[in-house]
Amino acid sequence: MAKERSYKAQKVIDRMGKKLNRQIVGSLVACVHCGNCTDSCHYVLANPGDPTYAPAYKADKIRSIFKRHFDWTGRLFPWWVHAKSLYTDEDLEELKDTVFGKCTNCRRCTINCPMGVDLATFNRMARGLLVSVGVMPEGVSVVSKDQWEIGNQMGVLKEDYIDTLEWLTEEMQMEDPKSPGIPIDSMEADVVYSINPREVKYDPRTISDAAIIFNAAGEKWTMPAEDWDMTNFGLFSGDDDLGGGVARRLFEKVVAIKGKKLVISECGHGYRSTRCEGPNWAKQDVSFPMESSVITMLEYIKSGKIKVDKSKNPGKFTFHDSCNNARSCGLTEEPRELLRLVCDDFQEMYPNRAENFCCTGGGGAMSMSEYTPRRLKSGKVKADQLKATGAEIVVTSCHNCVDGLTDLIKHYKLDMKVTQLVNLVANALVIEKPVEVPVEEVAAPVEVTPTEVEALVLKGYKILVADDEPDFVTFVSTVLEDNGAEVVKAYDGNQALEMARKEKPDLMTLDITMPGKSGIEVFEILRSDDELASIPVCIMTGKPELRQLIYERAVKPPEGYVDKPIDEDSIVLNIRKILELDKGKVK
Amino acid sequence: MADSIKVKNCNLRLLKGDITDLDIESFVYYAKEDLALGSGYGTAISVRGGPTIQKELDGFGKIKTTEAVVSMAGEMKAKYIIHANGPKFQEENLPEKLKQTILTSLQKAEEKGIKAIAFPPMGAGFYGVPLEQSAEITLNTIKEYLSGETKLEDAVVCLLDNREYLPFKNKLSSLK
């Protein structure tokens, strides 16, 4: 009797037939099981003796379905070519565990395959088939839905995006009253700058650093008021419709404001999906050039539009190649050339360029918290690579890699920091100040010492600091009090909730690991409590578990986060950003 | 091509923008069985509307596919949100269920005395209903409903971008 097949399994098989193209079929049939690719994979290296991580094993999970249904050998002699079908919803769950949880689509196995088998291509196809019947990790569904409906993959609302850009402009103009800040939706700009939503939400310094560079170069540039997200979760989820929809929004926006060139901030998958895959998914010819901001910054220095002083970036640096930039787009030399121009001590990581290992956060892995332990374990090879460089700072041109590497550095207790080229270039800028011409009508400025200015910054705000490390509470409290805030303290989860209820703070900083209730539990209780839900929360943590709050979002995500170890500047910057942006909101 | 038609006393029109930011009496949210707002437009509803909306929804428990409930819209521009649990991800009998979900939403609005309602492209996007199919079912069903006895005055389909807008515009033109 023929085995019954579940409704969803049948849909997956039906759709597979429509997704097969020459490139995918070529990869599906070419494998000769030579095993050459096995040791290329970071999952294999971290799990010796577990064959389920081998690229050819993972590929066979998909290949066997293809053979059973679409290849004549498998239809006639299924036992001979190991053809196997999908029958139950459990089979789909098992396939999900492999295609989402055991492969980051990094393509390192591909470059070591003599037959040219590109596992990542059909792994992505398999992801897309599962997504089409609703089988996917929770984080993938959260992020995809945000990108479909809000237009960016972190659910940043238009008002929050605009507020952040305006706030950054004000910050820049406080430093330099003549700064043009960040122009929004200017028509006919030479450069339209698109970013990763992570920058608005958790790393606004990268936006202001880019703005400072564009302004120093005298660039006629702008950022779009909407449709500004250059990331594309379609690359990770395998959903070509999402890929096309997202790319089309960005392309149409550039055309609508008559932009002459699209510059993509430092992000591996954003660069690949916007510049390389986007036009295909969107089925659209793109009439303007697109480039990575790495190329733009390099050109500014080489042409003399900006000047840099590499001594401003002391320390020992290394560079991590993002898989999408290096293996899929060949962007390997320009970042190195730029890095050498802005720092003195650069040490290569081995292997590097197209041979580099994945940061372990690729393929959307940062959003799939159910696989976090697996991800961190597979990062052993990357951690060893980082350590062997002896560098203090690892530079990368990818936001995903920043998060992936940051988690590994914490997990493997490496004494390193992660940064991007945009931060180094901005820091190394030499801005020649024009000679000041005194203007008579201007009243003489009131003398205010820097300490007094700082002291005003958080005046009038009550901030609750919750962390189980007394030294940390003391440090953060001192920084906040020095800046004028009133501070209340809590040392465990229960106390944090009690103090939040009693004190009604304007903002709360929260650690993730605390005795009693963990920070995650405290956060979820806060968000579900009518009275407390609107207190802005800044997570301060050294734990990778933070990603769960950002990506799974059973409740509204935290307003900000700061990675431990923490310095004074980032505490003040992040707290100010949250408080400033919260000002206009209904409480 | 048409962006708007009149069906008896009610306008049926298309708008481009974010449905959760519309200045309209009510809008439909394509909800899940457990009525958890979740991400996407759900994020916008929780952030712009405040925590009272999810609280109110928690009181309804679970709803079956094609059913809908009406909640207040908190601090949003709209007054009501109609949370409709539509079919998802190629599920069985999708066209019939999608039609019924739209009808239930309209009936629920009517019961509340609502005069203006906005729909998203029902089921399209994340839940995978092809846009042409969504346009066909959404617009046909609304038109059919408005042709009967109703106190509704304004029915809107709000589309996020050109990609969503054009298939709806084509379909609306054919309904004239």
Ligand code: SF4
């Ligand atoms: S694509 Fe990367 S993660 Fe996936 S099997 Fe190949 S080497 Fe491993």
Ligand code: SF4
């Ligand atoms: S190297 Fe290529 S042919 Fe050999 S097992 Fe890996 S995928 Fe198959």
